[in-house]
Structures are given as structure tokens and as C-alpha cells.
Amino acid sequence: MSSCTPTIKRGSRAASPEFARLAAQRRLCREEVAKLLSASQAAEIEAVRAEAERVLLARCGNEVYLRGLVEVSNACARDCHYCGIRKSLTAIPRYTLTADEIVACAQLCAEAGYGSLVLQSGERSDKAFIDLVCTAVRRIRRETRTAVQPEGLGVTLCIGQQSREIYKRLFDAGAHRYLLRIETSNPKLFAAIHPPEQSFQSRVECLGLLREIGYQVGTGVMVGLPGQSIQDLADDILFFRDHDVDMIGMGPYIPHPDTPLGREPCADVAERVRLALVMVAAARLVLRDVNIASTTALQALDPVGREKGLRFGANVIMPQVTPADVRRHYQLYPGKPCLEESAGECQTCLAMRIESAGRKVGYNHWGDSAHARRRLDRRMP
Numbered sequence: 001m002s003s004c005t006p007t008i009k010r011g012s013r014a015a016s017p018e019f020a021r022l023a024a025q026r027r028l029c030r031e032e033v034a035k036l037l038s039a040s041q042a043a044e045i046e047a048v049r050a051e052a053e054r055v056l057l058a059r060c061g062n063e064v065y066l067r068g069l070v071e072v073s074n075a076c077a078r079d080c081h082y083c084g085i086r087k088s089l090t091a092i093p094r095y096t097l098t099a100d101e102i103v104a105c106a107q108l109c110a111e112a113g114y115g116s117l118v119l120q121s122g123e124r125s126d127k128a129f130i131d132l133v134c135t136a137v138r139r140i141r142r143e144t145r146t147a148v149q150p151e152g153l154g155v156t157l158c159i160g161q162q163s164r165e166i167y168k169r170l171f172d173a174g175a176h177r178y179l180l181r182i183e184t185s186n187p188k189l190f191a192a193i194h195p196p197e198q199s200f201q202s203r204v205e206c207l208g209l210l211r212e213i214g215y216q217v218g219t220g221v222m223v224g225l226p227g228q229s230i231q232d233l234a235d236d237i238l239f240f241r242d243h244d245v246d247m248i249g250m251g252p253y254i255p256h257p258d259t260p261l262g263r264e265p266c267a268d269v270a271e272r273v274r275l276a277l278v279m280v281a282a283a284r285l286v287l288r289d290v291n292i293a294s295t296t297a298l299q300a301l302d303p304v305g306r307e308k309g310l311r312f313g314a315n316v317i318m319p320q321v322t323p324a325d326v327r328r329h330y331q332l333y334p335g336k337p338c339l340e341e342s343a344g345e346c347q348t349c350l351a352m353r354i355e356s357a358g359r360k361v362g363y364n365h366w367g368d369s370a371h372a373r374r375r376l377d378r379r380m381p
């Protein structure tokens with residue numbers, strides 16, 4: 001096991017009967033979700049975790065899907081108050097990978113058997129950038145076809161709010177999943193952490209457009225934001241359910257000292273990690289068969305945070321494949337893990353981390369969520 005791979009402590013712990021009963025309920029109201037999120041004693045947390053793990057294994061199986069993460073560009077037209085690559089941080093060297101570089105990253109993913117990749121960037125709608133992403137997606141789908149994956153790698157995009165026309169172009173180029181995080185479902189809190197030109201409503205409308213076009217749609221939130229309540233987090237879970245999302249990516253909020261929000265007080269690290277883990281579990285209990293990522297933000301705050309995320313109901317991990325020379329310039333928050341490791345080292349380390357959580361890697365397939373497969377089958381004529 002590599003030096004960057006701490007082991008996760010496992011063992012049987014007593015579970016609180018009260019929280020076990022609540023977690024096993026098939027339908028949870030807002031107050032009940034909030035109660036689950038309040039689990040703070042070891043026995044309460046274990047009851048929520050164990051039921052979430054049981055639901056995950058029953059509904060989605062034991063496999064963990066890997067999405068190679070390619071950070072295509074750190075240039076961004078937005079100025080979110082919490083983000084380490086917001087446009088007003090002018091000292092950061094900005095980069096954009098070429099189509100050849102993006103495809104080379106995709107080849108690494110295909111060789112490693114990852115099955116899918118995520119193209120992520122700051123929010124840009126300029127023609128040159130959208131043309132670049134369309135070209136890269138088309139080439140990835142064509143040039144990563146292998147005997148074990150005849151359709152090529154699955155492609156998830158995470159490039160922010162765009163027009164319907166742009167979403168459609170990217171879909172037609174071959175992208176089939178899109179992650180657009182709402183960051184919080186509380187419109188007032190959203191307004192407090194974004195500049196006035198970014199509206200909660202327009203982000204929600206984008207989720208609708210993506211779904212209408214035919215993408216598998218993902219969203220997510222930050223957990224432990226200044227001013228965020230347990231009720232807000234319960235509402236986030238219900239937002240995911242009510243918008244019938246296929247995948248969720250959420251992690252603990254990590255303040256960036258160079259941003260306006262980063263200077264405001266927030267809960268301590270242990271509390272933000274606890275909250276992020278019970279949010280993963282509550283999302284699994286309420287949404288059942290969606291894909292949920294165990295995010296790098298969890299690992300940034302806890303050396304075994306991603307393994308814990310898997311044990312609380314997550315089933316997706318995103319290994320870093322961005323070229324090492326630009327990776328340090330894509331830091332949405334400080335303390336991002338895997339800054340120096342090569343893609344090969346990340347691959348070995350992750351496989352061991354996944355096994356240490358008692359799970360196995362789902363190699364060489366797209367790993368669509370059972371929820372998306374069910375939803376899209378229903379739409380077939």
C-alpha cells in the first residue's frame with residue numbers, strides 16, 4: 001500500500017435503535033431527514049451509515065465506478081464568493097488544455113479501465129472554448145473505443161451554466177451526463193454566496209434543460225457553509241429527490257482564504273466531515289438508486305474521507321488525471337489531495353482505498369446509475 005493510502009478502521013459498533021428505525025423508514029419527511037442529519041453520537045451515526053450501506057448494496061451493488069477527472073481549463077467568467085479560481089483572483093496563472101492533451105488524458109483513463117471521464121472547467125461560454133469541448137468529446141468517444149468498451153469512454157461534463165443550444169451541441173457531440181451543482185437549495189443562501197448576476201432560478205432552469213435534452217443529470221451542494229442550517233441541508237436532499245436527479249456530487253465546504261466567503265467563520269473540520277458523511281447517507285436513504293460521488297473534498301479534510309464516503313453510501317470516485325504541471329492551478333479550495341501523484345500512482349492508490357472499504361472497482365463500463373437506466377428506459381417509445 002502506498003504511503004498516501006491510510007487504512008480505514010472497520011469493526012462492529014453498536015447502532016442506536018431509534019436512528020436505525022428512522023433510517024429504515026421508506027419515506028422520510030423534512031423533519032425526519034433533519035433528524036437523521038443530527039446524528040452525532042457514534043451509535044446514531046453508525047445506525048444511519050449501516051442502513052445507507054445496506055440500501056446501496058441492495059439497490060446498486062458492490063461496485064465503485066471510476067470517472068477520470070480532467071480539469072480542462074481554470075479560466076472562469078464567474079466570481080463565486082467561495083471559489084479559488086474565481087475571475088477576480090488575477091494572480092492565478094490561467095490555462096486551457098488543447099484537444100490533443102484532453103484526448104491523451106482520456107487514453108490514460110481507457111488504459112486504466114476507468115470506463116468514464118469527467119471534463120470539468122471554470123464556467124466559459126466563448127465560442128473557442130465550446131468548440132474545443134465539442135471536438136474533444138467527439139474525439140474521446142471515437143478514439144477510446146476498445147474491444148472491452150466498443151462505445152468508447154462515457155463522458156460527463158461539468159462546465160457550468162450554458163444556453164440550451166450549447167448543451168444540445170455538447171450532447172450531440174457525445175456527452176451523456178452533466179453535473180451542475182446548485183451548491184445550496186436555499187435561494188437566500190445562494191444569493192449570499194454568489195454575485196447578483198448569478199441566480200438560483202436560472203441554475204434550476206438549466207437542470208431542467210439538461211434533462212429535457214436527454215442528459216443524465218447530476219447536482220450537488222456544499223455542506224457546512226457559513227449560515228447554512230440543518231433544515232437547509234434536509235431541503236437539499238428533498239430538492240435532489242423532487243428534481244429526480246440521477247447523480248449527486250457533494251462534499252464538505254472548505255474555506256479558501258483568498259475569497260470573501262473564506263474569511264467568514266464556519267463549523268470546525270470534524271463537524272463539516274460528520275455532516276458531509278451523514279448527508280451522503282441521507283441522500284442514499286432518500287434517493288436509493290442514484291450514483292453518489294465520494295468527493296476529493298472529503299479526503300482533503302480527512303485522510304480516509306473518501307473511503308468513509310463509500311461506507312456511508314457513495315459509489316463513485318473521480319481519480320485525478322489532469323496533467324500534473326497544471327493541476328496545482330485548479331484549486332477550488334486549499335489542501336486539494338493528489339497534487340503531485342502521477343495518473344498511474346492515483347490509479348493504484350485508489351484501487352487499494354476502494355478495497356479497504358470492502359468494495360470492488362467497476363472497470364471498463366460507463367457505470368450509469370440504476371436510477372438513470374430506469375428513468376431513460378421509461379422514455380423509450
Ligand code: SF4
Pocket residue numbers: 076077078079080083084085086087121122123160
Ligand atoms: S465555482 Fe465554478 S463558476 Fe464559480 S467561480 Fe468557481 S469555477 Fe467559476
